[in-house]
Amino acid sequence: MSQTLLNFDFLNEPIVKRFLADPQNQRLFQEVTENPNEQNHLLLDRKFKVFYKKARMLKYFSTMIRISSIDFDKKDRKIKQRFLLTLDAPLNNEDEKTTRTETIPDPVEEPFTTSCVNLTECITDPTLYEAYTRLNKKQKKY
Secondary structure (H helix, E strand, C coil): CCCCHHHCHHHHCHHHHHHHHCHHHHHHHHHHHHCCCHHHHHHHHHHHHHHHHHHHHHHHHHHHHHHHHHHHHHHHHHHHHHCCCCCCCECCCCCCCCEHHHHCCCCCCCCCCCCCCCHHHHCCCHHHHHHHHCCCHHHHHC
16 A cells, blocks of 8 residues: 555645645645655755744744733732722711712812902913903903
8 A cells, every 4th residue: 555645644634734825835745755865854844843832932932922812801800899989988987978989089170269359360361351451341341
């Protein structure tokens, strides 16, 4: 029974199919099957070993990235469940009605809550102040 490289079942393996998808590797494989000699066999073997090593490393790194991202999500979810931010809970004891949201200062300050008696004292922009002073009483009323 004569066996050639074309009769082997390994040609149906996905890694071999990907290796032979490269035209250069396909040509080298055809040359080995048509003209089998030691030099061609060694060259094909070396190329496949390099290809296989890269494929294994790529598979390892992609698996490690996937697993580490899953672990990170698990840890993050666990921390968030452990330390819930409850803003509506009472501050000290349940008798008090003050919540955390009520103690947070409002970053937006109302424009007329400062110590301005009238509008002319509150205007800080010189151009706007000059334009305001040119208005008549009726225009200032609105």
